[in-house]
Amino acid sequence: MRLKRQWLLLSLLVPSLAAAHDLECEVSINEQSTLVVREYPATLTFRQVVRNIHPTLPSTLQEATDPLLEPLGWSFTPPPPVAIPVNDSRTYEFSVTVESLEDCARIGQVPPSESVEFTDTLQIGWDQGMATCSARVQCVPADTFVCDDTLYVSSSAGTSTELMPLDPTTLATTPVSSSTGFGYDAMGLSHIDGYLYAISNRNLSGDPIPHVVRVDRVGNIEDLGSLPELAGQEWIVGTIMEDGSYVIGSFLGSQWLRLNPVTLEVLGQGTLPTTTPTAWAANPLDNKIYGYQSYLARMSVFDPYTGDFTVFGPVLGNVGIQPCSCAFQQDGTFLLYCYTSDPTVDALFEVDLVNGVATLLGSTPSLAAGDMASCAFPPAQGATPAVRPSGYYMIHEAALERCLASGPVKLGLLPAVVTKEDALRLLWSSPAFTLGGEHRSEEQAARHALARQTLTGVCNQRLFGGTPELQRLLLDTTTTLGRTRAMSRLERHLGEANGRGLDVALPFSLRGRATPSHALEQLQPRSSP
Amino acid sequence: MKKQTCSRILPLVALLWGVGLCACGDSAPELQRYELRLQGTTSRFSTTYLSATAVQVTLGGAPLRTELLPSSQRMNVANATHAHLVAHFWLRPEQVREGALEATVVLDDFGAFEGTDGSAGFVDAREAPLRLKLQGDALERNGRAVIHIDLDRSIGAERQGSRPLLPHLRLVY
Structure with missing residues (x-):
């Protein structure tokens, strides 16, 4: 009886001890979770809030890191460890000026491209716990030339x-x-x-x-x-x-x-x-x-x-x-x-x-x-034509059917995609595993990733007209069969080309309903694309 | 028998730790297997499918033996009742306090979501590896770390049918 009481006492005590500190965080950039920068120079103000969510006790922030902003001189202020009372929070603001699209890529530590995107992640730590929170910046070109007779x-x-x-x-x-x-x-x-x-x-x-x-x-x-x-x-x-x-x-x-x-x-x-x-x-x-x-x-x-x-x-x-x-x-x-x-x-x-x-x-x-x-x-x-990345085709079965209506999509050494189900199996399986759960080798993974981008690129061309860049890269896929590095490089370029028109609305006739769960039900792991 | 165990472990330990010595006595160190799991919470999404393509766990910056598992594919992380097994990783229990334990899970480029409001689209996870610092003693006690992802805050504003993944995570054990 006495033992039972002790256990009861302990079980009441343990959860409260484990949660003696509890914090959550929040990051915004110019008060938005996703900020699109179109004009330069631009000031980005990262606002980071660490909130005590323990109902009755103060919580101590032991650690705060931000790998993106640290090289720019960021350090969370007040510096940890800092005790945050019940129902209270600590807010830190850090500003960065983005001079240009190129500068945006430098700040984001990503390769320069026509549309730079990066994520800022704050990681906080306390006794027995950690949390991360993120916000995203997208920088688009300031001023491209207007294509006229100038x-x-x-x-x-x-x-x-x-x-x-x-x-x-x-x-x-x-x-x-x-x-x-x-x-x-x-x-x-x-x-x-x-x-x-x-x-x-x-x-x-x-x-x-x-x-x-x-x-x-x-x-x-x-x-x-x-x-x-x-x-x-x-x-x-x-x-x-x-x-x-x-x-x-x-x-x-x-x-x-x-x-x-x-x-x-x-x-x-x-x-x-x-x-x-x-x-x-x-x-x-x-x-x-x-x-x-x-x-x-x-x-x-x-x-x-x-x-x-x-x-x-x-x-x-x-x-x-x-x-x-x-x-x-x-x-x-x-x-x-x-x-x-x-x-x-x-x-x-x-x-x-x-x-x-x-x-x-x-x-x-x-x-x-x-x-x-x-x-x-x-x-x-007059602008970037609409194209969609592979994520779009994963969940738009009607778009896949329309794409494949004009014939199979050849994929070099891999079997051609003939049916919608073939396409879904390719799109929903990752470079890491086949649908059957077998590990892919590095070369198989590169080939799979390239095949996925190729199917996406071909469908972008068939449905939306595609872009000359896409056409050129797809031509290259027919000759790039061998080396893993070459396949990965081409896959990256194709991925960029397939994602370049994401902000452009689709023509009304091509807008269809997304059906992720239904698409997943079509997967039958009988073959390993 | 003991000798055999040691000779089997020796190359592995040497490989993992760059340590050329093994205490081939009675206290031959045993690597223990730990779990890394992923679980989501949400009130806005009825389904959210994500797949992992790579995982790395490091101790003091040195990579540990890790294995990404098939159960990391097409995880419906909106199902709050299931913590998906993403990976196994191995280390000796006494090592958990020897240095910073960090994990990175790389997600496949795209996932998908269905909202409780009837909307649906794809999740753009290209820029969103999940980076975590593990608490060694909690890990040792429980044998696993569970990444809790707050989907309501992690799945960003819609953009032509897609939503970016902006990871808002917590670790529980």
């Missing part, structure tokens, strides 16, 4: 470059941005993402190899890095093709490269049979590059997909043997901007590509050696 010219000297719109009627220029760290050339303005891509042949990084840079409308420059293929050449011409690939040409070696400007993958390369044109631009009407052969004073046309290169038309005597730059208008008008025999004056011509006649539009005081770019191809729907 002509942009650059004026570059050494490691400095000024970028300015050129009015083809008045030939007036208005500086929009300048850089002292990157002397860039070979510009191409992408209708896919609204950024201007260029090669910085000279910069302050100390790297002798030229770098690919990305410039936004307000002049922020992101150094995208270098490639061994860029070494030893000065890249003077650049243009964006209809599929968003970036084609550049070098001055002395007459070399050309076709790049994916986002991933810096080399999609094609070669050497031109003659000197590189000093000006080239992709024609929106036939997706070929038209250039001016300065030493011949004639026009050329180049197809970077076949390597075909032809010089055509008469000698343009009124343009002469001068370095030029050029750009297309969206209606196919070809504009050529050249030095003249007078070193203080530049001239703008319109060249008729059918009869090869150059018409002088006007002249203007000379700019330093530069390039010209325009957004020649119409932007895809």
